[in-house]
Amino acid sequence: MTQAKVAELLDSNQFLQEFQVKGWVRSFRSNRFIALNDGSTINNLQCVIDFENTDEEILKRITIGAAIGVKGTLKESAGSQQRVEIEVNEVEIYGDANPEEVKLTILSPKRHSLEKLREQAHLRVRTNTFGAVMRVRSKLSFAVHSYFQNNNFHYVNTPIITGSDAEGAGEMFKVTNFDLENPPKNEDGSIDYKKDFFGKETNLTVSGQLEGETFAMGLGQIYTFGPTFRAENSNTSRHLAEFWMIEPEVAFCDLDGNMDLAEDFIKYVLNYVLEHCKDDLEFLDQRLSNEDKAKPKAERSEMSLLEKLHFVIDNNFKRVSYTEAIDILKDSKPNKKKKFNYIIEEWGADLQSEHERFLVEKHFKSPVILFDYPADIKAFYMRLNEDGKTVRAMDILFPGIGEIVGGSQREERLDVLQEKMKALDIDEKELWWYLDTRRFGTCVHSGFGLGFERLVLFVTGMSNIRDVIPFPRTPQNAEF
Numbered sequence: 001m002t003q004a005k006v007a008e009l010l011d012s013n014q015f016l017q018e019f020q021v022k023g024w025v026r027s028f029r030s031n032r033f034i035a036l037n038d039g040s041t042i043n044n045l046q047c048v049i050d051f052e053n054t055d056e057e058i059l060k061r062i063t064i065g066a067a068i069g070v071k072g073t074l075k076e077s078a079g080s081q082q083r084v085e086i087e088v089n090e091v092e093i094y095g096d097a098n099p100e101e102v103k104l105t106i107l108s109p110k111r112h113s114l115e116k117l118r119e120q121a122h123l124r125v126r127t128n129t130f131g132a133v134m135r136v137r138s139k140l141s142f143a144v145h146s147y148f149q150n151n152n153f154h155y156v157n158t159p160i161i162t163g164s165d166a167e168g169a170g171e172m173f174k175v176t177n178f179d180l181e182n183p184p185k186n187e188d189g190s191i192d193y194k195k196d197f198f199g200k201e202t203n204l205t206v207s208g209q210l211e212g213e214t215f216a217m218g219l220g221q222i223y224t225f226g227p228t229f230r231a232e233n234s235n236t237s238r239h240l241a242e243f244w245m246i247e248p249e250v251a252f253c254d255l256d257g258n259m260d261l262a263e264d265f266i267k268y269v270l271n272y273v274l275e276h277c278k279d280d281l282e283f284l285d286q287r288l289s290n291e292d293k294a295k296p297k298a299e300r301s302e303m304s305l306l307e308k309l310h311f312v313i314d315n316n317f318k319r320v321s322y323t324e325a326i327d328i329l330k331d332s333k334p335n336k337k338k339k340f341n342y343i344i345e346e347w348g349a350d351l352q353s354e355h356e357r358f359l360v361e362k363h364f365k366s367p368v369i370l371f372d373y374p375a376d377i378k379a380f381y382m383r384l385n386e387d388g389k390t391v392r393a394m395d396i397l398f399p400g401i402g403e404i405v406g407g408s409q410r411e412e413r414l415d416v417l418q419e420k421m422k423a424l425d426i427d428e429k430e431l432w433w434y435l436d437t438r439r440f441g442t443c444v445h446s447g448f449g450l451g452f453e454r455l456v457l458f459v460t461g462m463s464n465i466r467d468v469i470p471f472p473r474t475p476q477n478a479e480f
């Protein structure tokens, strides 16, 4: 039986006679008390051993990190830390953990920094913080599917290996099955690095959008949820080289409909985890507040984690055009004390994350949807506005995160799209299949991409994106 199941039965007043829990020893003291955890909940199960009647050999093997099973009965706990404890009748040891070796790992019972935990990413799942984050991540992915399935969207698996660069940003990892002994050659005898996948040039996908669009043009409403790769060498706490993206795409939907969908979707998944991850979120909330207390006053966050989640759920996202946002930024004065030391932007420039955070955290004090960006700083597929210089793009900006969603209404007019591709030197021959959607029954359609790890980052209050994915891939970290 799992610990979570035991707690569930207790909540419905079903008192258990005898049961067994199997898990890993988190701590062990006075030869009598074991804190056991099986991963199903943040709360350790306090086990009380009758050490006089337990074999000494077994007692010796109950060490931190060992895998054990305990059989016993529940009783009210005398301690203040937990409601119940298990009075153990029988202990079984499944896997020992040598205390001398454990001392050298992050399993040892002292505070380890998150950087240290990353070095042992295969063991960090046994810590309270990382266990809580991973349970919340799992529930969030279920909520993503449940939202779209409940709203009649179809789940589509778009290719991981692809010939196209959806974002046109050239940040792709090449895929190769190159025969090093006998590589393909150019006419002049040099190696032809382009023909690296059975004679074709291919990459790991940066987005499933273009393929997703073709499916929306037949299934109506679709979403993808899969791994995405970006070969950008950015060493920030918001970027990974491998991340998961959720990309809905909807036929007969314009930019306003796209904003409504994104806002409704985000609020649904946040409500879902508030309801289903209470213990883990309370733990993470407490963790953040302890971390905050250690900081100088000026750097402390104004809201607790749970307040931040409610801040997003309870506020209407403020919808602001790019042009209005630039005017606001131009009018604002840099303020060194308040951390925001932005430079005033001119129309046409891309916003930096400090501009985005200023708009959300200081100016509007609500999540913001920025729309109608300059065409020159956005991808080729976005719908050109009547002014001829802006496109129907939207970015959703969150407190503490900056951009969490990027999306747009798509250019549905074949001639305008062809012209744009020509101007950007994008070969029509490579995207003939994409252009077919505009040739045969084109229609207004829109979609967006939400970076799953940025969502997990926001929900858990962690500060580094490397701590919300099981095995982070960054320029420094691809060991596991």
Ligand code: 4AD
Residues within 6 Å of the ligand: 166, 167, 206, 207, 208, 209, 230, 232, 238, 239, 240, 241, 243, 245, 247, 248, 403, 404, 405, 406, 407, 408, 447, 448, 449, 450, 451, 452, 453, 454
């Ligand atoms: O803004 P992006 O690049 O948009 C697209 O890829 C579109 N094709 C989406 C669409 O319209 N279907 O990326 C979308 C989101 C960003 O807002 C961000 O949350 C996340 O993906 N993202 C990253 N997350 C982690 N690490 C990275 N390197 C990321 N790059 C983008």
Ligand code: MG
Residues within 6 Å of the ligand: 395, 403, 405, 406
């Ligand atoms: Mg973007």
